[in-house]
Amino acid sequence: MKILIADDSRVMRQIVIRTLRQAGYDDHDIVEAEDGADALAKAGSESPDLILSDWNMPNMSGIECLQALRAQGSSVPFGFVTSEGSAEMREKAANAGALFLIAKPFTADTFNEHLDGVIA
């Protein structure tokens, strides 16, 4: 399975990758994107099976990336990993077609709660 991780923070991408491993999802191809625009491009060129995206990023936000993907007809599974954990943001994410929203700070258990059943 190929997982695209979009976050403008390199260190946060490393932490997400590390937490995936700690949660037991350690046998997957990882592709990194440094903002929403990069994620949108790589969603096309890399054909990921799952996108884990930050919300607030320069150039293109995570929600704009998700909306662009859905507008293009893509149904790639998409979840947020973001510091934006309010009820309002969760509702926005769900309305745009996100499968889940993992709020930072997270643990390996949080990843298991949301990703079991999504990651084969």
Place this chain on the structure above:
Amino acid sequence: MTATPDTGQRRRTSDSRPVITDLIDEDTILAVAGDAWISLVGEDEVLVPIPGDLPFDVVSSWVDVVGPWTGSVVLTTGRATAEALSRALLRESAPEVLEDEDVEDAFGEIANVVGGSIKAALPGPSALSLPQVGHAPLVRNPADVCRVEVLWRGEPLTLSVQGALPPLPVSH
């Protein structure tokens, strides 16, 4: 047409806005920061709520919250401590020599995570900025600040949730 005298009441009512101590307290900041430390820095990493003297050479990271309450969530610590925090976040992927960019990224991301949790505890809707690193924003209204001082690995660090707006004029 009869003019209604302006008593100032309507203006004062509409101008009223909460200060941060009406909305959160030090314990909330400590709890939020403690969770961020465990998640990002390490499971055994604790923040001890004991004040310490910051060194001369400090660096701050912060995010801005804009909404019913507008201000910044600011972390300030010594530059060496910010570097140690960055190494802790990067773990095995930390380079031998840290670039300024690595510290800005890691220390900024801690402010982002703490700030996001603080934002979720405040009345909304609010917007959260991207993190910034450098000299902390000035405190415009000393009454609109909630600040905690902690030690991490014995080194001092402050967390300040501070309003961006000056105090309202006092009505007489």
